[in-house]
Amino acid sequence: MRRIISVLMENAPGALSRVVGLFSQRGYNIESLTVAPTEDATLSRLTLTTIGDDHKIEQITKHLNKLIDVVKLVDLTEGAHIERELMLIKVKAIGNQREEVKRCVDIFRGQIVDVTPSVYIVQVAGTSDKLDAFVQSVGESAILEVVRTGVSGIARGEKVLSL
Amino acid sequence: MELLSGGDMLIRALQDEGVDTIFGYPGGSALHIYDAIFRQKKVKHILVRHEQAATHAADGYARATGKVGTVLVTSGPGATNAITGIATAYMDSIPMVVISGQVPSDKIGEDAFQETDMVGVSRPIVKHSFLVKDPAEIPATIKKAYYIAATGRPGPVVVDLPKDVTNPYEKFEYSYPKKIKLRSYTPIEKGHSGQIRKAVQLLMGARRPVIYAGGGVVQGNASELVTQFARTLNFPVTTTLMGLGGFPASDSRWLGMLGMHGTYEANTAMHHADVILAVGARFDDRVTNTPNKFCPQAKIIHIDIDPASISKTVSADIPIVGSVGSVMKDMLGLLNEISERPDAKMLGDWWQQIEDWRARHGILIEPRYDISSELIKPQDVIKTLHKVTGGDAYITSDVGQHQMFAAQYYGFDLPRRWINSGGLGTMGFGLPSAMGVQMAHRDATVACVTGEGSIQMCIQELSACTQYHLPIKIICLNNQALGMVKQWQDMQYSSRYSESLYEDSLPDFVKLAEAYGHVGIRVERKDELQAKMEECFAMKDRLVFMDIQVDPAEHVYPMQIAPGTMRDMWLSKTERT
Ligand SMILES: Cc1ncc(C[n+]2csc(CCOP(=O)(O)OP(=O)(O)O)c2C)c(N)n1
Ligand SMILES: [Mg+2]
Numbered sequence: 001m002r003r004i005i006s007v008l009m010e011n012a013p014g015a016l017s018r019v020v021g022l023f024s025q026r027g028y029n030i031e032s033l034t035v036a037p038t039e040d041a042t043l044s045r046l047t048l049t050t051i052g053d054d055h056k057i058e059q060i061t062k063h064l065n066k067l068i069d070v071v072k073l074v075d076l077t078e079g080a081h082i083e084r085e086l087m088l089i090k091v092k093a094i095g096n097q098r099e100e101v102k103r104c105v106d107i108f109r110g111q112i113v114d115v116t117p118s119v120y121i122v123q124v125a126g127t128s129d130k131l132d133a134f135v136q137s138v139g140e141s142a143i144l145e146v147v148r149t150g151v152s153g154i155a156r157g158e159k160v161l162s163l
Numbered sequence: 164m165e166l167l168s169g170g171d172m173l174i175r176a177l178q179d180e181g182v183d184t185i186f187g188y189p190g191g192s193a194l195h196i197y198d199a200i201f202r203q204k205k206v207k208h209i210l211v212r213h214e215q216a217a218t219h220a221a222d223g224y225a226r227a228t229g230k231v232g233t234v235l236v237t238s239g240p241g242a243t244n245a246i247t248g249i250a251t252a253y254m255d256s257i258p259m260v261v262i263s264g265q266v267p268s269d270k271i272g273e274d275a276f277q278e279t280d281m282v283g284v285s286r287p288i289v290k291h292s293f294l295v296k297d298p299a300e301i302p303a304t305i306k307k308a309y310y311i312a313a314t315g316r317p318g319p320v321v322v323d324l325p326k327d328v329t330n331p332y333e334k335f336e337y338s339y340p341k342k343i344k345l346r347s348y349t350p351i352e353k354g355h356s357g358q359i360r361k362a363v364q365l366l367m368g369a370r371r372p373v374i375y376a377g378g379g380v381v382q383g384n385a386s387e388l389v390t391q392f393a394r395t396l397n398f399p400v401t402t403t404l405m406g407l408g409g410f411p412a413s414d415s416r417w418l419g420m421l422g423m424h425g426t427y428e429a430n431t432a433m434h435h436a437d438v439i440l441a442v443g444a445r446f447d448d449r450v451t452n453t454p455n456k457f458c459p460q461a462k463i464i465h466i467d468i469d470p471a472s473i474s475k476t477v478s479a480d481i482p483i484v485g486s487v488g489s490v491m492k493d494m495l496g497l498l499n500e501i502s503e504r505p506d507a508k509m510l511g512d513w514w515q516q517i518e519d520w521r522a523r524h525g526i527l528i529e530p531r532y533d534i535s536s537e538l539i540k541p542q543d544v545i546k547t548l549h550k551v552t553g554g555d556a557y558i559t560s561d562v563g564q565h566q567m568f569a570a571q572y573y574g575f576d577l578p579r580r581w582i583n584s585g586g587l588g589t590m591g592f593g594l595p596s597a598m599g600v601q602m603a604h605r606d607a608t609v610a611c612v613t614g615e616g617s618i619q620m621c622i623q624e625l626s627a628c629t630q631y632h633l634p635i636k637i638i639c640l641n642n643q644a645l646g647m648v649k650q651w652q653d654m655q656y657s658s659r660y661s662e663s664l665y666e667d668s669l670p671d672f673v674k675l676a677e678a679y680g681h682v683g684i685r686v687e688r689k690d691e692l693q694a695k696m697e698e699c700f701a702m703k704d705r706l707v708f709m710d711i712q713v714d715p716a717e718h719v720y721p722m723q724i725a726p727g728t729m730r731d732m733w734l735s736k737t738e739r740t
Contacts, residue, residue: 010347013294014282014286014294017286018286025287055474055478059475062470063471065470066470066471068290068291068311068347068348069347070347071346071347
């Protein structure tokens, strides 16, 4: 099962490499990873998605928790949560394609953020599934380049991950 | 407040931390630190002959005392030479702080002379690491390093110090923090009371219980509690390789070691148990044989300080996270509150069954090897060692058959007396770790049980032993081969001895010992073994190297058959369960 693990950790040199190293060292895979400082400059927030059965996820969270730099973590997929990923995608836009892509962007509530006579850059945000669907709709032949941020997530309601 | 340079701050911080001994080796990036060592008297530095030995010595010191071992090395090759010893300590959860010099901050990343990314290289084998960028951070960093190394599940911590950070000409205000709190690190001490209650309930209903005690019992100073618990309930106890001494071997409730080379009665009792109380043990693959065939009828209570050790390979029915000491104390408390006890008749039957197993194949009640042989049997060497030392020595060991014979036959009654590399299985560990033990206990009898293969991996330390007058007794079970490798080749490769023999290239160990200023004794005949060993141990203030020619064909038994259950074992070359 796909899981989103959200980690609050010290914004310290080496912290990220310890997290990433843990995954390669113990043979866990990382599907996506994002990390950035938080409103508290001493902390960063790391979100990673991984795939594994309950036993594996339990081991992953236990080992992450053991890292001295990790302050707290939560498996967002255990409860209601919001997840978002941002994608920038460069597509061919010539002749008919220009209208077609535009329609597709509207349906997916994306934005065209850069235009040249032959190319659009489209920005789409949403769940990973939605981004996948957009990529499919536009069609492989039209795609020049895809850049995705990886998943960020937050628990719904009152629940917060903070100090 | 006092003004000190980074180098002086480091040494002062070590003093304030209570460090009395450092094992190390100097080099360019560490020279400011070495000068600071020269200008003080409180911390004694032991100059090893190879940085690997510094880490093993600090490790032996830590295992024998329970205190944190301290290592100091230079950057680059000094740091990388320390890696094997750090990994050894990591696998066995040994508290250790390794201070490494580093090239100056402004040269980091430029492939400077003797530059190695020590924090990066050591990352998978440390509990934590620090790269100190500002001298003012030294005192707090040292405090954190020792705190992290010693608490929770202990482990090695690396502190990497760029040379400019220890510059003698820049001075800073020094004060050593009394306490340190890390918001991201709060080791759990107490076990969950509900879980503890459930565990005691399960144990009271047990018909075929076994206590399976691991290295955590020794490391967590909980052997007295575990012993009391087992005696109160009259439960059988088996200990892991790391747990030897955690329960007295002379107590009849001890079934011996379990696992790959465990006793028949311990492995068989585990297999048939209905409740297993695992204390500070981690269900290592050298214990469980095939995990999904492990103890099919048993409900498992698992006490461990490290949540990640619980249900890692074998899932626990009642997990209890906490220090074994604290949890065992609570369990004993609960025992005293309740009147309920396990069914005496059932327990009696269980003991009867175990005694039958013990009588049938137990290696500790009578020899299961050929005692009529002319050759010296390695098992007899260990038994003689026990006799001559009164069972009261610190025994360090290397890795191989000799290690297993020592583990099987010495019979440890006290914790911290058996010092070996269990998790990593590091050949070369024995002699340097004995140095650490002897430094910690100057008057104690310290023996290193080794093989002619392993001893050559850190033999250079015979020189350090001369310098510091360390009267270690080296008991070399010389079987003219990488015996454990050869045993596997006998058993699995039709005796094709690929690269496990030396073709008459072994040194004369007696002369070698003498060349370093020590005493060498060769033993070739069975009838001279005990007298010569007595002679050896009578030389209280000398290092003695006993080169004992043992039967090269001997194998270690029992040996579990993989893949299989706990009770599937070879009992001799020809007999299996
Ligand atoms: C550093 C290292 N290299 C290789 C091994 C693999 N190994 C395990 S036991 C052994 C043989 C050890 O020979 P010796 O020290 O003579 O002990 P014996 O088994 O003969 O008693 C070897 C090579 C190891 N454990 N450690
Ligand atoms: Mg040998």
